[in-house]
Amino acid sequence: MITVENLTKRYGEKTAVDSLTFTVRPGIVTGFLGPNGAGKSTTMRMIAGLDVPTAGTATVNGRPYAEHAAPLREVGLLLEAKAIHTSRSARNHLRALAATHGFGDRRVEEVIDLTGLHDVADKRAGGFSLGMGQRLGIASALLGDPATVILDEPVNGLDPEGVLWVRNLLRGLAAEGRTVFLSSHLMSEMSLTAEHLIVVGRGRLIADVSVQEMTARASRDVVLVRSPDAARLGELVAGPDVSVTGVERDLLEVGGVSAPEIGELAARHGLALHELTPQQASLEEAFMELTRDAVEYRAGLEQVAA
Numbered sequence: 001m002i003t004v005e006n007l008t009k010r011y012g013e014k015t016a017v018d019s020l021t022f023t024v025r026p027g028i029v030t031g032f033l034g035p036n037g038a039g040k041s042t043t044m045r046m047i048a049g050l051d052v053p054t055a056g057t058a059t060v061n062g063r064p065y066a067e068h069a070a071p072l073r074e075v076g077l078l079l080e081a082k083a084i085h086t087s088r089s090a091r092n093h094l095r096a097l098a099a100t101h102g103f104g105d106r107r108v109e110e111v112i113d114l115t116g117l118h119d120v121a122d123k124r125a126g127g128f129s130l131g132m133g134q135r136l137g138i139a140s141a142l143l144g145d146p147a148t149v150i151l152d153e154p155v156n157g158l159d160p161e162g163v164l165w166v167r168n169l170l171r172g173l174a175a176e177g178r179t180v181f182l183s184s185h186l187m188s189e190m191s192l193t194a195e196h197l198i199v200v201g202r203g204r205l206i207a208d209v210s211v212q213e214m215t216a217r218a219s220r221d222v223v224l225v226r227s228p229d230a231a232r233l234g235e236l237v238a239g240p241d242v243s244v245t246g247v248e249r250d251l252l253e254v255g256g257v258s259a260p261e262i263g264e265l266a267a268r269h270g271l272a273l274h275e276l277t278p279q280q281a282s283l284e285e286a287f288m289e290l291t292r293d294a295v296e297y298r299a300g301l302e303q304v305a306a
């Protein structure tokens, strides 16, 4: 469990993280979502004890990260994944890390298997592709078999197979009862990986919702109705809380009535229907709507006043 309370970080005039409060529960994947510059990395760095908060607290299983006796066993971190500049092989890199923290070589082999690195484990890690570098970063994070995993943009730069692999791995870790917290600026990716979302914009909490709720919010409750009797159907369906908009001569957009209700109404009056389609805004649209005022730079690089 990660608990963040009134967490704030200021860099001079700039408030990167603004009084954030949320919890990340074990057993599910929680996505940390926000546009570029929203404060995700800064928040994660404070949770991991790499940045000192200006105000507020961040704890992992009840304690600040740095106060855990064996932090690597408690929290696995992948922050700002970069290619590892090392002439060591992946295996030796992991062995060195393991030795520093008192983990055995057997665990090194386990994480190599878990992250699909066996074929390249003896190659120089400095020459790894971005995808292999990400796998090595994840392998390092999992070395201590931690109960909590925090990953900053783990799918950045991965090919579709790599994205799928990370998704399945993280879901598996959560299913084992671990706390899994990962950041992304891609709603579409998060909706497939996470069950719960913490959405931030300009350092502030915008939403703390399940993906399911987010999907429900995205639905616009509008039905497209195509009928040769569109005008008549429009009159029949009209009511105080119903909106009827003519899109084309035979096409209506109806709000406030469900598709089955419209279908049954048409059947009762013997009117033909050629199309009856409930419309849903995409999750990406819902996310953009939610964060519209929080995007730092709009197209054209015009900065929105703070």
Ligand SMILES: Nc1ncnc2c1ncn2[C@@H]1O[C@H](COP(=O)(O)OP(=O)(O)OP(=O)(O)O)[C@@H](O)[C@H]1O
Pocket: 011, 014, 015, 016, 034, 035, 036, 037, 038, 039, 040, 041, 042, 043, 185
């Ligand atoms: N060391 C620093 N000094 C000054 N400003 C900083 C520093 N680190 C971050 N910031 C600013 O704080 C804000 C939040 O940055 P942060 O990297 O946490 O956002 P993010 O949501 O992770 O964005 P991205 O998706 O682009 O990584 C940004 O405006 C950034 O420019």
